[in-house]
Amino acid sequence: xxxxxxxDAALVVSKCSICHSVDYIQMNAPFLQPAGxxxxxxxxVKVMGAPLDEAEFARVVDxxxxxxxxxxx
Ligand code: HEC
Numbered sequence: 001x002x003x004x005x006x007x008d009a010a011l012v013v014s015k016c017s018i019c020h021s022v023d024y025i026q027m028n029a030p031f032l033q034p035a036g037x038x039x040x041x042x043x044x045v046k047v048m049g050a051p052l053d054e055a056e057f058a059r060v061v062d063x064x065x066x067x068x069x070x071x072x073x
Contacts (some may be wrong), residue, residue: 009017015052015060016044029068037064046066 003009003022016022032040038061044050045057052060 004066004067005064008059009067011056012060012063015050015056019048025064025068030041033069037061037069040064 001023003013003025012025013022016025020046025058028040041050041052041057045052
């Protein structure tokens with residue numbers, strides 16, 4: 001399923017589909033609060049080695065909390 005349209009959707013796809021499908025984002029959206037997304041992306045960077053610099057990190061977290069935050073359902 002494609003990610004929701006937003007300016008940083010392409011950034012998220014390019015960074016978050018290196019190791020697994022972006023379906024992981026949609027599957028986990030119901031369980032992750034906005035704070036959860038920040039922790040999740042930090043884990044992808046620190047534990048899994050996702051290649052995001054600080055600016056990209058902020059944009060990806062911003063995209064995920066706005067498009068897939070639990071308050072959006
Ligand atoms: C360097 C590889 C890598 C990159 C890049 C990566 N991930 Fe992951 N991700 C993993 C691994 C490994 C798992 C563990 C699940 C598995 O084994 O398939 C995982 C699992 C997940 C999960 C499921 C919940 C969990 O914690 O297991 C979510 C949600 C997720 N990733 C989101 C993201 C997002 C958002 C990005 C972009 C910022 C991203 N991933 C980029 C490696 C990566």
